[in-house]
Amino acid sequence: MAGISSGTLPPLLEASVTLDELYEHFDRLRPLRRRAASAILENGLDLDAHHACHRAPVCGETLSTLEETLHAIDSLPGSGSSREIEIDGRSLTVNLEYERTELQRDIACLRLGMKGVVQTLHVPGAFEQELDDVLELIHDRRYTCVFSDRDGTIANYSGRYRSSHQPLYAAVRLGRFAMTATDHFFVLTSGPLYGHGLLSLSAFPEGTVHLAGSKGREFVRSDGTAGSFPLREEERLLIMKLDERLRALLERPDYSLLASIGSGYQQKLGQLTVSIQDIHRSVPSEISESFLDEITTILRQIDPDRSRFELDHTGFDVELTLASDVDRARGYHKGDGVNYLIEACGLDLGEGPVLVCGDTPSDLPMLEALAQRGVETHAVFVAPDADLRARVQQASSAAAFCTGPDVLVTALGIAGQAMSVPT
Numbered sequence: 486m487a488g489i490s491s492g493t494l495p496p497l498l499e500a501s502v503t504l505d506e507l508y509e510h511f512d513r514l515r516p517l518r519r520r521a522a523s524a525i526l527e528n529g530l531d532l533d534a535h536h537a538c539h540r541a542p543v544c545g546e547t548l549s550t551l552e553e554t555l556h557a558i559d560s561l562p563g564s565g566s567s568r569e570i571e572i573d574g575r576s577l578t579v580n581l582e583y584e585r586t587e588l589q590r591d592i593a594c595l596r597l598g599m600k601g602v603v604q605t606l607h608v609p610g611a612f613e614q615e616l617d618d619v620l621e622l623i624h625d626r627r628y629t630c631v632f633s634d635r636d637g638t639i640a641n642y643s644g645r646y647r648s649s650h651q652p653l654y655a656a657v658r659l660g661r662f663a664m665t666a667t668d669h670f671f672v673l674t675s676g677p678l679y680g681h682g683l684l685s686l687s688a689f690p691e692g693t694v695h696l697a698g699s700k701g702r703e704f705v706r707s708d709g710t711a712g713s714f715p716l717r718e719e720e721r722l723l724i725m726k727l728d729e730r731l732r733a734l735l736e737r738p739d740y741s742l743l744a745s746i747g748s749g750y751q752q753k754l755g756q757l758t759v760s761i762q763d764i765h766r767s768v769p770s771e772i773s774e775s776f777l778d779e780i781t782t783i784l785r786q787i788d789p790d791r792s793r794f795e796l797d798h799t800g801f802d803v804e805l806t807l808a809s810d811v812d813r814a815r816g817y818h819k820g821d822g823v824n825y826l827i828e829a830c831g832l833d834l835g836e837g838p839v840l841v842c843g844d845t846p847s848d849l850p851m852l853e854a855l856a857q858r859g860v861e862t863h864a865v866f867v868a869p870d871a872d873l874r875a876r877v878q879q880a881s882s883a884a885a886f887c888t889g890p891d892v893l894v895t896a897l898g899i900a901g902q903a904m905s906v907p908t
Contacts, residue, residue: 522656523690583643594654615887619896633842656688658898665904699753701822820850837861852880
């Protein structure tokens with residue numbers, strides 16, 4: 486196979502592809518996806534009805550490259566979503582379900598419009614009923630602000646954060662909602678903003694969405710202005726010391742794989758995250774458990790009284806977060822991030838309503854922070870868990886629930902399109 490023919494993209498060779506080469510390829514797809522999403526919004530195309538946007542030059546180029554990329558991946562050794570990839574000189578079977586699925590959906594979007602995308606959607610619950618439930622809350626309503634988590638909320642989970650690039654169909658739907666149905670749309674994630682973080686993974690059209698990483702400690706607004714929550718010198722030195730120890734640990738042959746799977750190793754502002762497992766359970770449990778023991782030992786040495794860092798084990802990642810200035814007994818959370826963004830960006834939320842979207846208990850502090858400010862707050866959570874749903878209902882003025890990000894992204898797209906149509 487000759488590989489990818491697009492001028493700026495490196496080839497994916499059939500016989501030998503490294504994980505880094507795959508990452509580099511998807512990095513270079515991002516600007517094409519973003520330009521295509523921008524062209525669709527700038528031309529006011531309604532993809533729920535339009536089925537030929539690939540005729541626009543940038544969209545046609547993007548479609549061709551996406552198709553060639555999918556063909557190249559499917560030509561690699563393996564079957565289904567599993568392909569042979571080289572990692573640290575070893576040939577391993579890697580599940581590329583996220584990458585393949587989102588490529589297929591983007592291709593369907595450009596060829597057939599959103600109707601083509603909908604045909605590919607799969608969620609655990611009843612899609613239509615869940616969609617109606619969410620639309621009942623958000624349809625024909627303008628929000629002063631939206632704070633939304635990313636992974637598991639408006640993006641499907643990927644086996645590797647590094648290649649969890651946003652598909653253009655989602656960028657179009659969310660970008661349109663940001664343009665028409667709210668004054669400010671913040672994507673607020675615990676992941677990093679810079680490096681191989683939120684900025685490099687997003688395809689949002691320029692000028693539509695604000696991006697906030699590290700649980701809101703750092704942000705870039707839609708107009709390009711940026712800011713960050715300042716760290717004290719002692720905090721910066723502590724993070725550097727912990728970073729040095731974790732890097733040395735990941736250089737050991739028995740642990741080096743952990744830097745390549747799942748979230749990998751992420752340096753954030755005031756927080757370090759390292760993966761010990763991915764959604765496909767690729768790492769033997771004894772390695773995960775041993776690595777967690779090693780981290781606990783390092784933390785005990787650096788922070789003997791556990792007053793400077795909070796350790797949170799999610800099952801897939803270990804997150805080490807500096808204690809909050811508001812409450813030294815806990816780590817900085819997304820509620821602190823919301824409060825910081827409101828002040829740093831000079832947001833006037835008035836009486837609301839504000840919309841919060843999330844999928845785990847770590848997103849609840851966003852609701853609680855807004856409630857403490859007396860702002861009317863609505864919530865849409867991707868949450869099958871009954872206990873989490875009850876906590877969301879308690880913290881918000883009105884709430885809706887679904888069991889997959891595909892429902893929420895579709896609902897926001899429909900609501901945004903409806904708001905853009907003159908009455």
